[in-house]
Amino acid sequence: MSQSRSRVIKVHANDNVAIVVEQGGLAEGTTLDDGLVLTGAIPQGHKVALTDIRVDDPIVRYGEVIGTAVVAISRGEHVDETKVRLPQAPTLSDLPLAIRPVPEVEALEGYTFEGFRNPDGSVGTKNVLGITTSVQCVAGTVDYVVQRIKRELLPRYPNVDDVVGLNHTYGCGVAINAPAAIVPIRTLKNIALNPNFGDEVMVIGLGCEKLQPSTLLDDRPVKIYENTEAADPDANVLSLQDESFQGFGEMVEGIMAMAERHLERLNRRQRETCPASELVVGMQCGGSDAFSGVTANPAVGFATDLIVRAGGSVMFSEVTEVRDAIHLLTPRAVDESVGKALIREMEWYDRYLEQGQADRSANPSPGNKRGGLSNVVEKALGSVIKSGNSPIVDVIGPGERVRKRGLTFAATPASDFVCGTLQAAAGMNLQVFTTGRGTPYGLPMIPVIKVSTNSTLGQRWHDIIDLDAGRIASGEATIEDIGWELFHMILDVASGRKQVAADKLGIHNDLVLFNPAPIT
Structure with a gap:
C-alpha cells in the first residue's frame, strides 16, 4: 500500500485508481507527488484515475x-x-477448492480473559x-416486565449485568412447516443458548x-409454569393464556417470579481466568466506505489471525458482500468439503435473490456510495479482508x-441487524463492527467493539467509536499496530475491564430474524 504526500492511497501495484485520504477531499488542480494533477475536486474516500482509462477498460x-x-x-x-459498469459475478462451477497450503504460524500462547464459564463448557463475556x-404477540408485555425487573429486581443481584427481552416478529401467521x-x-x-445467558433459558x-414454546426447547427439559402459588422452581416456560392467571397483573407477577429464580442462579456466576481460545468473535461491517478495505478491515483481519493462533473462534459473514470475492476464499478452505460448502451457500443465496427479483446492484447503499464505494464488487473485496489470512x-x-x-464462514444476509442476530445465534460472545459512515449499532446481550475506518468519523463520533483505525491511512499507525x-481491547472487553461505547450509552438494536419462508 503506497501513499503520496497529498494523501491518496494505492493498495496494489496493479491498481489504476487510488482513494483520497485528505479530510475534506482534494481540490481541482491539486498536484500529487508523482506529478498527477486532479482535473476536478474529489471527496475524501473517492477514487482518482492514475492512468487514462478507455471505454470498457478494466x-x-x-x-x-x-x-x-x-x-x-x-x-x-x-x-x-x-463511470463504473458492474462486472459479471464469479461463476461458481469452476472455482479452485482448498488449493492454498495452510500457512505455518506460531501458536499464540499465554493470553487470557476473565469470563463466565458455563456448565456446557462455553464462556460468556457478560452475565445476562x-x-x-x-x-x-407477547413483546409488549415482555418489554413492560423487563423494565420492572430492571427497576425492582436487578439491583438485588449485582453479578447480573442486564435483563434482555429477546423480542422478534415471528411465531404466528407464518408457514411454520415450510422448509x-x-x-x-x-x-x-x-x-x-448464547454463552452470555449462562444456560438460564426462560421462554x-x-x-x-x-x-x-416447547419447540424452542427441543433436547432440553421443558417445564411449564402453571400458576403463581405452586410454581415449579425449575420451570422455564410461561404462557400468558394460562387459565390460572386472572388479569394482566398476575401475568406480570408470574413472569417476575420466574425471572427472580433465574436471577438467583445467574448471580452465582463469577468471572474466572479463561484462555483466549474460549473467545467466539463475530466480525461484521456496516456503513462501509472506501477506507474499510485499507484500514479497519485489514486490522480486523490481523486480529482475526491472532485469535485463531490463540486457539479461538472467529466468524465472518454477509453473503452478498462475499459473493463477488468468493474466488479469493475457496482456495483458503481447509479441505474440499468446506470449499463446496462455501459454494453451496453462495448458490442458495443467488436463488433466494432471484426469487425476490433482486440483483447485485441492490448493494451497496447510497451511504456506501457517498463514502466512495462504486459497487458490490469493490465492497466485497474490502469486506472479506476481515477474515485475515x-x-x-x-x-x-x-x-x-x-x-x-x-475461522468459520457464517452465512448471513448483509443487513447489520440480521447478521448480528444470526451471529448471536451462532454463539459469539463478542462482536467487532467496523464502520466508515458511522452507525450507533449495538447488541444488548453481546459487547460490540466499533472501529472507525477513517479518523474524520473517529473524531466526530468520539463517544460512540471505540477504536480509530483511520490512523493507518494517516500514517500514524500500521495495520499490525491497530490489529x-x-x-488487547477484545481481551479487556471480554473480561469486563473495559466497557464498549454502545453499552455505556445504552444504545442497543432489536433482534431481526431472517425469515425466507412464506408468511401466511
Missing part, C-alpha cells in the same frame, strides 16, 4: 477488476460509481438474563401461536451454531 483496485469504464476517464479524473419469546422456516426457528432456539409465550475450517448456515475452533491494539 478499473482495478486491490489488484482485482472492480468493473469496466462506462466512459473514457482521463488521468487525474474523479472515478465515481456512474435473556427472556426468550415464542411469538411477537425455509428452519432458519428462524433454529435461530431462536440457538440465541437462547414467554402466548399459548395459541404456531411456534409453541487463516484457513477457513467450517461453513455454517443461517441460524446454526459454531462447531469448530478457528494488536484491537486484540
Whole structure:
C-alpha cells in the first residue's frame, strides 16, 4: 500500500485508481507527488484515475477488476460509481477448492480473559438474563416486565449485568412447516443458548401461536409454569393464556417470579481466568466506505489471525458482500468439503435473490456510495479482508451454531441487524463492527467493539467509536499496530475491564430474524 504526500492511497501495484485520504477531499488542480494533477475536486474516500482509462477498460483496485469504464476517464479524473459498469459475478462451477497450503504460524500462547464459564463448557463475556419469546404477540408485555425487573429486581443481584427481552416478529401467521422456516426457528432456539445467558433459558409465550414454546426447547427439559402459588422452581416456560392467571397483573407477577429464580442462579456466576481460545468473535461491517478495505478491515483481519493462533473462534459473514470475492476464499478452505460448502451457500443465496427479483446492484447503499464505494464488487473485496489470512475450517448456515475452533464462514444476509442476530445465534460472545459512515449499532446481550475506518468519523463520533483505525491511512499507525491494539481491547472487553461505547450509552438494536419462508 503506497501513499503520496497529498494523501491518496494505492493498495496494489496493479491498481489504476487510488482513494483520497485528505479530510475534506482534494481540490481541482491539486498536484500529487508523482506529478498527477486532479482535473476536478474529489471527496475524501473517492477514487482518482492514475492512468487514462478507455471505454470498457478494466478499473482495478486491490489488484482485482472492480468493473469496466462506462466512459473514457482521463488521468487525474474523479472515478465515481456512474463511470463504473458492474462486472459479471464469479461463476461458481469452476472455482479452485482448498488449493492454498495452510500457512505455518506460531501458536499464540499465554493470553487470557476473565469470563463466565458455563456448565456446557462455553464462556460468556457478560452475565445476562435473556427472556426468550415464542411469538411477537407477547413483546409488549415482555418489554413492560423487563423494565420492572430492571427497576425492582436487578439491583438485588449485582453479578447480573442486564435483563434482555429477546423480542422478534415471528411465531404466528407464518408457514411454520415450510422448509425455509428452519432458519428462524433454529435461530431462536440457538440465541437462547448464547454463552452470555449462562444456560438460564426462560421462554414467554402466548399459548395459541404456531411456534409453541416447547419447540424452542427441543433436547432440553421443558417445564411449564402453571400458576403463581405452586410454581415449579425449575420451570422455564410461561404462557400468558394460562387459565390460572386472572388479569394482566398476575401475568406480570408470574413472569417476575420466574425471572427472580433465574436471577438467583445467574448471580452465582463469577468471572474466572479463561484462555483466549474460549473467545467466539463475530466480525461484521456496516456503513462501509472506501477506507474499510485499507484500514479497519485489514486490522480486523490481523486480529482475526491472532485469535485463531490463540486457539479461538472467529466468524465472518454477509453473503452478498462475499459473493463477488468468493474466488479469493475457496482456495483458503481447509479441505474440499468446506470449499463446496462455501459454494453451496453462495448458490442458495443467488436463488433466494432471484426469487425476490433482486440483483447485485441492490448493494451497496447510497451511504456506501457517498463514502466512495462504486459497487458490490469493490465492497466485497474490502469486506472479506476481515477474515485475515487463516484457513477457513467450517461453513455454517443461517441460524446454526459454531462447531469448530478457528475461522468459520457464517452465512448471513448483509443487513447489520440480521447478521448480528444470526451471529448471536451462532454463539459469539463478542462482536467487532467496523464502520466508515458511522452507525450507533449495538447488541444488548453481546459487547460490540466499533472501529472507525477513517479518523474524520473517529473524531466526530468520539463517544460512540471505540477504536480509530483511520490512523493507518494517516500514517500514524500500521495495520499490525491497530490489529494488536484491537486484540488487547477484545481481551479487556471480554473480561469486563473495559466497557464498549454502545453499552455505556445504552444504545442497543432489536433482534431481526431472517425469515425466507412464506408468511401466511
